[in-house]
Amino acid sequence: MSLTNASPSEAARAAKEASHVLATLSESARNDALTAIHAGLTAAKDEILAANARDLEVARVAAESGQLSQSLVSRLDLGKKGKWEDMLKGILDVRDLEDPVGRITLRTKLDDGLELTRVTCPIGVLLIIFEARPEVIANIASLAVKSGNAAILKGGKESTESFVAISRAISAALDQTQVPNGAVQLVTTRDVIPQLLGLDRYIDLVVPRGSNELVRYIKSSTKIPVLGHADGLCSMFLEQSADPQMAADVVVDSKTSYPAACNSLETLLVQESALDTLIPPVAEALLAHGVALRCDAQSKAALSRKLSPDLAAKLEDAQPADFDTEFLSLTLAVKAVADVHAAVAHINAHGSKHTDAILTSSAELAELFMASVDAAGVYWNASTRFADGMRYGFGTEVGISTNKIHSRGPVGLEGLMIYKYKIRGQGHVTAAYGEGDGKKSYKHEKLPL
Amino acid sequence: MSLTNASPSEAARAAKEASHVLATLSESARNDALTAIHAGLTAAKDEILAANARDLEVARVAAESGQLSQSLVSRLDLGKKGKWEDMLKGILDVRDLEDPVGRITLRTKLDDGLELTRVTCPIGVLLIIFEARPEVIANIASLAVKSGNAAILKGGKESTESFVAISRAISAALDQTQVPNGAVQLVTTRDVIPQLLGLDRYIDLVVPRGSNELVRYIKSSTKIPVLGHADGLCSMFLEQSADPQMAADVVVDSKTSYPAACNSLETLLVQESALDTLIPPVAEALLAHGVALRCDAQSKAALSRKLSPDLAAKLEDAQPADFDTEFLSLTLAVKAVADVHAAVAHINAHGSKHTDAILTSSAELAELFMASVDAAGVYWNASTRFADGMRYGFGTEVGISTNKIHSRGPVGLEGLMIYKYKIRGQGHVTAAYGEGDGKKSYKHEKLPL
Structure with a gap:
């Protein structure tokens, strides 16, 4: 993980490069990284809660003068009963989910010695924009590592101290693992959301976690696909x-x-x-x-x-x-x-x-x-x-989507995956197939998965 | 099918309404409509080729003065050896594909008497923007009807006469079927593409069929998801x-x-x-x-x-x-x-x-x-x-996608589908589940598909 004051486009380019390495890591390498994140956060509990207390202090003052809502202050508080433990347990829960990477969803024998396979793979780079709840960073970092996606995280300013402390702990933990530096980027500079939303060259999917207003703003401000819902009527x-x-x-x-x-x-x-x-x-x-x-x-x-x-x-x-x-x-x-x-x-x-x-x-x-x-x-x-990922039995929930393509309804890890087609041949060429003398026909035999 | 001079937003609204009916039609009703389209085009061959000859005449004059490329003129020509027959055969090929609607892809017993099912369904309204090749209209109308999607078709001006003749025949054929009027809309008014690309309220997916320039322009001009690729490097x-x-x-x-x-x-x-x-x-x-x-x-x-x-x-x-x-x-x-x-x-x-x-x-x-x-x-x-839908054995090809979400590579009918979750219960409420006295737990049993 990088804690970066780099420009949004540098952070995004670095995430893209890291995503290509992350996509090739084995399941055990990704799971080991989640174990390391869990251990690192456990060890850093005191510093993180102290940082969170500083955020809370500022937020309480702002709430008293009416600049912040009381419910936002409450969402900020990592010390609330059970919240810290839930955050840590969530990391191990994600680790123990079935591996979403490398699942074979189609196999066809095109011809003798020529086989087509469709395999699930990570989408690439996720941009996660979230508001006050600092525990989201651990949740999202876990989902990204588990699914082999790189992630750029942009949090709300009210929880900056908490985010920095959590991400420092995650960063130190990931340094001991095969997950490349740059795979999880925390952007702490302010007012960069419009720039990030313009980086469709590097960023493949935006996942907003926050209010309807946030989601609506993001959906109307980017060409990058947004996974989420603005309204729930x-x-x-x-x-x-x-x-x-x-x-x-x-x-x-x-x-x-x-x-x-x-x-x-x-x-x-x-x-x-x-x-x-x-x-x-x-x-x-x-x-x-x-x-x-x-x-x-x-x-x-x-x-x-x-x-x-x-x-x-x-x-x-x-x-x-x-x-x-x-x-x-x-x-x-x-x-x-x-x-x-x-x-x-x-x-x-x-x-x-x-x-x-x-x-x-x-x-x-x-x-x-x-x-x-x-x-x-x-x-x-x-x-x-x-209508909820946990209730549906997905183990985790990336969000709930009202999109008409890709992922709809409560979205589990599957929503962070796409697929690629692999062909393994023996020097096959297309000109050999067709109609007419000496031309071959495709066999198109379905093979077991 | 409506041949419309209505405003783009009226056409799109009508397509959206029709899509809700189309989504509920049985496989046989959709297949019967494809049989009717095939018969209607067969019967109207002479009028359609005559209309195509008028388009060709205008195009040849434009090509002679250098305003149109010769290859565009060639793509316009429906009378070219085998083209008409291929177009008609394509309709029956699509009809005979496995039904993509209503496939069950997940079944979970959440609790006794409470079952979750994920079922494939049409995306809704497709906007198809294509250039000179008039046979595309029959191909796309077939794919839309087969997949239960409504479609708005916008063709290039060079083939207007052909499009109108083909769509008239399709329209008359569909009038005899259960497919609602408005499910396939041909927009013949000019210069409406920017307006159509702004109608994300009604249109769920854009499928451009044409040059790289066309695809690149469309991708950069709309928030609606675009299925396709601008580049193939x-x-x-x-x-x-x-x-x-x-x-x-x-x-x-x-x-x-x-x-x-x-x-x-x-x-x-x-x-x-x-x-x-x-x-x-x-x-x-x-x-x-x-x-x-x-x-x-x-x-x-x-x-x-x-x-x-x-x-x-x-x-x-x-x-x-x-x-x-x-x-x-x-x-x-x-x-x-x-x-x-x-x-x-x-x-x-x-x-x-x-x-x-x-x-x-x-x-x-x-x-x-x-x-x-x-x-x-x-x-x-x-x-x-x-890399081709026919060679992959998909039976038909909607296009080739370089997107990172939804559909990637050669896209068959599956790329025009999404899913919905159905829950069938017996008065179940969420407050009954959780931790603590008298609360139930979810069973989350995988059921056979």
Whole structure:
């Protein structure tokens, strides 16, 4: 790892060169490097927490004068119960994942002695831009080394002291390993993000870890592919045959278990024919959990008839913009729709292609919904909050992508991989194949992987 | 299909809406549409060739006055031997490929009654920008329908009459099928490419089919992912243990079998220790095929000693820029390098990540080369010209990609697909899982596909 005050383009060029070496390291060499990072951070705990305390002190002063939010200060704190231990455990968890490099995904015999193989390999150079949480640096360095990618790390200024201390420890640890110097670059100079985002010659993928605003800014400022999502406007459709108790449970979990998460529910669509039966118990459960309901006229009228007057008094009127809003808080937009087709049309027009669900007893309607909604996750009778790499069993999560190419939904190590085609021949030439006298034909036999 | 004079954004919005329907059609519905397109074009042959003749007439006049190249006129001509038949056969070939939609690539039991499935699905809306060859429209319409993607087609102005006639026939054919109107849009208005490239809200992937200049312009002008390659600077390394006759055969095939192709050889690297033995027979074979050799000082000195004076007189001096040049003609840059490491370093610095090869008798060096070179194709003892979707056995080729994410190398139908995650539950909520009293754990059992 280099702690660099080099120019962004020098750092990126050095990372590119290192990536070519890193891509050839064996699994054991990469795993040994992760073991070394773990040991190095363990040994440097005191210095790192002392550095973090200095960041925290500055941040607390800034928070008192209103320049920083209290939640940012809280995210900065590496001394919080369990955070340090989780960070260290995460490194070993990543080390122990199945090796993503060198997997053979296609083998074809093109002709006698001429074999085509498709093999997974690292993408190259990742640019990771993150905000306050200093533990991200250890997580990302681990993911990069495990997947054979070089990484350029750019953190927020609030956690500079912590980043520098952590990266010094990682750097010293990697010096004892086969991972080349330059494979992990920490850029500490300020205001270089626009320059980094212009380096598409060297940088192959940007992974932003932070607020929606950060992701949105990055997506609009670079030609380099960005792995992530700016918005998580998740919707759920209550079809008339859904079980009312199940609906109340799943909607409450989707909305209230972590309202600030990208996989939380923001829009509830209810079938018109179920306005008198299904939405009242769901609304009662949501109101009991402190959720503000912004209802369209039709759903509000039905709920006003069915709820007790004190609950009905809490209902709010939805504005059109509410159905395009990711509230990230205990507010939910509610709308009546005619049927599953109207629900799908609404979601495809207003959603963010993140995660959308249908609650229904009808397998047929569920399958239609899941086939028709254009989103990374489409669920039947389950909470939208299952959209998560750990919950999916990926072991780690690089991020959640709403892109339409490469990687979609929760992204594990696979999202940091691409493939190359290898051909092993014996002097084969293309002019020997074709139609006509003396020409050969390709065999194109699938071989076992 | 709509033949539209609508604004680009209206066409794109309509394509997006149609894509949601197209994504839900069964394999047989999509295949029936391809059968209908084939029948429709067969029936309309006379009108289409008449329209093509009008395009040709205008183009020939322009070529005579030097405004168009003769090769463009030749690419326009649908009446050329075999071209019409190939176009029609291509539609049925695509129809008969394995269905790329709905393949299950991951199944995990998250818990009892809670199952995660990853299923391939179309990307959404493709923007296809192509130049003179009118048969591309039938090819691309077939690929889009087969893969369940909507497509917006923008062709070059030289072939407008042909495009309109072909698309009218396709349009009439699709009207008889389940493929929604709007799924394939032909934009005939002029000068709309910049507008189309700005519509990242509706368009998910751009596929340029045409010259390097076209691809380079498009890549530099849009935030939408572009599937393709601007450059094909392929290199080959002659390691000292390579068989001289095999080397001559493979180098000649790589350079001369179609010099204008992106997978043709542009740079030949020769190990210094083999300058007296290996490069002379290779150079003789290349000179006999009319190839101009631009040699660095070291390789020129060796060849000048070994070749006959009349051949030696043909050698040219390489300039530094020659090693960054895709000649696309019978010119080859030649350079001496110390060993495989120097060859890899040269290729990773100067290549275009398309296809690079090593000729050697050493399996160990071949594997090192293939692991270290950062390219879509890395070959051992085979011609670079094998880099081709038909030769790889993909049945069809969308293009060749030098991107580092999503699809790399020759891209078949798979490159037009992404996936979505489906969860089928029974009212499962995330709050039930975790650590502590009464909390459940995820099972994360891999299920057979």
